Amino acid sequence: MLIAAVLHRFSRILLAPRCLACGEPGHGGLDLCEACRVQLPWNQHACRQCGIGLATVGQSHCGACRLDPPPFTQSFCPLHYRFPIDRLLPRFKFHGDLAAGELLATLMQWPMDPGDLPQALVPVPLHQSRLRTRGYDQALELARALARGTRVPLLANALVRRRATHPQTELGATERKRNMRDAFALRPRASLPPHIALVDDVMTTGATLAECARVLLSGGVQRVDAWTIARA
Numbered sequence: 001m002l003i004a005a006v007l008h009r010f011s012r013i014l015l016a017p018r019c020l021a022c023g024e025p026g027h028g029g030l031d032l033c034e035a036c037r038v039q040l041p042w043n044q045h046a047c048r049q050c051g052i053g054l055a056t057v058g059q060s061h062c063g064a065c066r067l068d069p070p071p072f073t074q075s076f077c078p079l080h081y082r083f084p085i086d087r088l089l090p091r092f093k094f095h096g097d098l099a100a101g102e103l104l105a106t107l108m109q110w111p112m113d114p115g116d117l118p119q120a121l122v123p124v125p126l127h128q129s130r131l132r133t134r135g136y137d138q139a140l141e142l143a144r145a146l147a148r149g150t151r152v153p154l155l156a157n158a159l160v161r162r163r164a165t166h167p168q169t170e171l172g173a174t175e176r177k178r179n180m181r182d183a184f185a186l187r188p189r190a191s192l193p194p195h196i197a198l199v200d201d202v203m204t205t206g207a208t209l210a211e212c213a214r215v216l217l218s219g220g221v222q223r224v225d226a227w228t229i230a231r232a
């Protein structure tokens, strides 16, 4: 992965940036063209706690969060999973395209409130068996890029995945919760600051992030936020 990152930096010096969503010339030094940039599906009216898009402007929380709030305090999922994010994210997640990851991390930081940053970023860990087959941990790579951009320290190994779980996409909401139970643990002697943001690529039901947040809170963390590129 390091070699890929170095090659990418070199290619950026030698070649003009290209849009990773459509192949047209990039704009403003980004691997994204102007036409794709204006189509970015910003998740502007979102529930503060779970990030779901809200129909009523001015509401702060969705009905589900008022009834049964997740264990994280705030969600930051600035984009919807629509074009061009549905092109960029699979490139990053399944094809190890670090340039797409860097671009997504850059886009994530545009609407970020610098006055409300956590004290550390913790990526949702991938199980070793999946890391071996994929060769690549997208949550860690995203967290790395965000840590560089925001200067928030990265705690890459604060959480460990105790067992491999079924891919969440194959499961319904209840099964997702059951699938996640006891899947994560704190690394022994991990030193955790009071305010942490968990980092993952996409939030679907939020079951994985909720389970990770519970583990961090039980380890003495006072506030856990959830940061993902998009809300599916």
Ligand SMILES: [Zn+2]
Binding pocket: 019, 020, 021, 022, 023, 024, 032, 033, 034, 035, 036, 037
């Ligand atoms: Zn484009």
Ligand SMILES: [Zn+2]
Binding pocket: 047, 048, 049, 050, 051, 052, 061, 062, 063, 064, 065, 066
């Ligand atoms: Zn909500």
